[in-house]
Amino acid sequence: MKQGYCIRPGVSALPEYVPGEYRRGFIKLASNENNFGPSRKVVETLKSLADKTGLYPYREGDVRAKIAKYAGVNSENIVLGNGSDEVMDLIVKAFRGPYAGMYPSFPVYKLAAKIMGEGYVEVPYDDGFRFNARKFISKAEGAKVFFLCSPNNPTGTSISDTDLKKVLATGKLVVLDEAYVEFTGKSRASWVRKYQNLIVLRTMAKAFALAGLRIGYGIAPKEIVDILMKVKPPFNTSSFAQEAALAALEDISYMRKNVAKIRRGRDKIYNALSKKFKPVKSDSNFILFDVSPMTADEFFNKMLSKKIIVRKYGKFKGFPGEYIRVNAGTEEETEKFINAVNNI
Ligand SMILES: Cc1ncc(COP(=O)(O)O)c(C=O)c1O
Structure with a gap:
């Protein structure tokens, strides 16, 4: 039968994301x-919400404000995502590619870009999985948006301030994924005040143990956040995720x-x-x-x-x-x- 629909170019050839295996008792x-x-405060908050599922989530503003305080920026610099995975999606929806990132790195950057039909260049790490800014900038020359990850998943290696500044100096849009930043204690979130081309991604999934609730965020200059807010689904974070994030941030x-x-x-x-x-x-x-x-x-x-x-x-x-x-x-x-x- 002739198909009455048309799949986006590139989607059929995509691999499905395979999450880490789960087996009961392992x-x-x-x-x-x-x-x-998570914190007991999170658990108690979630229990108290069990009969409130009839309402749409309404605390996005409070969560943005509280995260902003935690990250040392303003509310207008925060956009929430259904996991930081979704913020990656918002970025590729809003900004034309081509895209570039490191290899090996978090596979969702490439997946998100490819779904939108964008090109994605992967630049290999140096020996020892060290980041080489000069090599990255030259190999990724044709790209308009860069996805970097520090500390990087799966290598655990970080990008130095000097290298990051070199990449930012290209003027391209630089997405810096800091999903694991709490384990290093060294964030570049405050750099969004200085660099108009920087988006920092963070998540409540790792250090705060809220992976199952799906809540992450982007930190960026107001102009970029305003753009991302336009492509964001209205109620992308659930009321449970919002309340849990607020409670978790009460128990740092x-x-x-x-x-x-x-x-x-x-x-x-x-x-x-x-x-x-x-x-x-x-x-x-x-x-x-x-x-x-x-x-x-x-x-x-x-x-x-x-x-x-x-x-x-x-x-x-x-x-x-x-x-x-x-x-x-x-x-x-x-x-x-x-x-x-x-x-x-
Ligand atoms: C580098 C990196 N970014 C983002 C994520 C996903 O975060 P979230 O659960 O907030 O979507 C992960 C999860 O493993 C990750 O390793």
């Missing part, structure tokens, strides 16, 4: 989640305590992995490591037999090695992972 260290869970000390524990766990994992494999130094809550000459499949299955799920990458095109990524869990989960590694 320790999941595959999606860079925060296994300490809880978040900071867990971030400190996660960082300690990450460093323990790094030390344990160093004895057998080749881990990459990470500024985030996870570690990427090369398990060769073992294959990523073999390592993944060994962990699975111990009821631990890690993220299997295998080979990165153009890079030697067989890669796995693991995030720090609770102290007990991290200990179990380390024991499993020691027993390989």
